Amino acid sequence: MAEPRPVLEMAGIVKEFPGVRALSDVDFRLFPGEIHALMGENGAGKSTLIKVLTGVYSLDGGTITLDGESVRFASPLQAQQAGISTVYQEVNLCPNLSVAENIFIGREPTRMGRIQWKRLRQEAARLVDRLGLDIDVTAPLSSYPLAVQQLVAIVRSLGIGDGDGDGEGAGGGPGTKVLILDEPTSSLDRDEVLQLFALMRRLKDEGVAILFVSHFLDQIYEVCDRMTVLRNGTLVSEHLVSDLDQVGLVQLMLGKAMGQLEELHEHQLHSTAGETLLKADGLGRTGSIAPFDLEIDKGEVIGLAGLLGSGRTELARLLFGADHPDSGTVTVDGKQVSLSAPNGAIGAGVAFCSENRKTEGLVPDLTVRENIILALQAARGWTRPVPAAQRDELVAKYIKALDIRPANPEARVGQLSGGNQQKVLLARWLITQPKLLILDEPTRGIDIGAKAEIQKLVVSLSEDGMSVLYIAAELEEVLRLSHTIGVLRDRRLVARITNGPEITTSKILETIASGEHQ
């Protein structure tokens, strides 16, 4: 890599949200013709840094220098016009418009104010071809799968500065100098990823500086030249990718040595008392999951394994009464539970952490304290408010116990990182001291460190006698934590495997594939 002066330099960047200091004194630089990885756990400040750079958030301190000139963008449009294009993690396009329009909207070729549709479609087809995509640019974006939409978003961002793709009416941008790709690969399959990488390399050769964010370390090592590591909103260090191995990188991201992470792998499953807590008899719901029997002992961790859509979540929802079962009964501690609404299950000591923590769990506009106290208040009924002193004490206790960061009960939940949001949701249910905790994908979308903490918590809860029903996409996770593994296939509970040293992930995979346990 030649090192002329950086095309982009950010120095002393500060960004604050109410109650949270998201970035403090972060420096960052980007050279032309390089692919630069921005690394860090969830909540380290990667997304915030990008949004500050592109003008989505205003800057609270520090300077941004682009091509030697000091800049400050008030909107994404200004950043685009200056040559900084962004593709966000979620597809930020308009599904109701055609592919061609999505690529060009805001800078359509016009003559005397009239959009030249024919030219627009031709240009769009040309840009799409350049990426090697075979799609009809006149079809609405919503008719294509997410992965294609993501690639269209990239085409759009490239077209922005492209002199050819621009058109005389667009005011002629300076060309894309900086391309920001914020987790563009999370919804792409391997071939699409390779396609993207090929394109990234071509752009790099053309002198574009690419800022790449990805959770997949292998991808970083495959395509990046240099990386900057962030932790808790501060700069850790900048390295050439060739100078730092993956273990070193993870340690930098987490700020702790690998040993701590690995200790969990060797943990021994404690034995359960063998006392039955919950018993489901012939519980089922048409179109959701076939009738099944399940017994959960006190202090037992039951893991559910199966493919996406095999009925894992549906099983949990039935146990909780979130869906109304067609058949069967559930008894907790020998008493039958009414399953017409979750109230019955909650009353019997069952807690359910949904996989959609954003839409079904947390209230993003309420504070951490309010979110945590919600379930306890619901259990008491609205006529008996939780006394303020008891409430504050409980909240403080769980923030500490779960290491929720920032440790500020007044912070708005919507501004916490994914891992910390998950912990808030956990705290909400733990505070009601449930007998059975149902965790549906508690570790999805959160980083390694938070993942390990949540898993440790599950282990210690079950050691204290709480039963846990644990659903996770990663088999290793299920295998590591569970006493019993329930295998689901095609909306049927096909096997219950007692965990032991001879059980491996490949054995479980076999069961999932064949539907039989040998």
Next chain:
Amino acid sequence: MTTTTQSPQAAPDSRTPSRAARLLADRRLPVAATALLFLVMYGVGLSRYQFYGFAEPQVFLNLFIDNGYLLVAAVGVTFVILSGGIDLSVGSMIGFTTMFTAWLVERQGLPLALVIPLALAVGAFGGFLMGYVIHNFEIQPFIVTLAGLFLFRGLCLVISKESISISDSGVSSMAQAQVSLGMGFLSIGAVVSLVVLALAFYVLHYTRFGRRVYAIGGNEQSALLMGLPQGGTKIAVYTVSGFCSALAGLLFTLYIQSGDPLHATGMELDAIAAVVIGGTLLTGGSGYVLGTLFGVLVLGLIKSLIQFEGTLSSWWTKIATGVLLCAFILIQRFMTTRKKA
């Protein structure tokens, strides 16, 4: 990224949607449905009342003459609904414009050439103010335009509690002017409304502003991140609606030749109904102004049919509108859920 575990049997990613799927997903389908409905209703009218003069071309042209003001108002509402908003102030704005115009012409003796631009400017400014409040204070359009509804209706009464009839010769000659089309004629109001429709079509489909309206209605957050000036577009949309309401008010004044504080009460709902029947999604981002024309024509035709029937109370207009509205919303719902699946 969102994944759900609900649909294991969902088809694997297909790159090229099938022809049937594309037809169902085609956004022009609802417009075609409304146009077809209009034709069927017209056919029913022809077969039932052909000996009572229903077949006269003038009966068809009267639809434009009698509903020109509604068409103009509905075009304004189409902009708002396409952008994902709503405008409840339309009826009040029309009523206010009739009062304002009548008062200026009759009581103040101002010339029409001055009154017309003034009334349009007041309407546009009213719309601008509502758009400004909606965007800058991030308040629901429903509430802001509801406030506008009360405000302008109240202002009518500030001008006068009594209705003001217009005896100005310029107004009556304009009202009676006929634009001959050979087999019949159109009023000036009808011609103006068709010009507005054509302009709206051009703006929505051939200008950047028009496409931004669709983009914002499709996904406002995305529009912002795509660098579109979403605030300005929103304000402009309500300004357009205010302007159209004022113009509709002028046409209504011309049609009825008086100002009355209770004119056009509830007409915002007729306009919204016409837009929805015309196939525009209430959630925004999908629909055509041409559909709004058919929506207005369908509503107008219901009125005509009931007049021709002679024995039916005019309340049947409302009942028929209600039934149609319900049916069209259900069709929309069906189409959008099919698209998601």
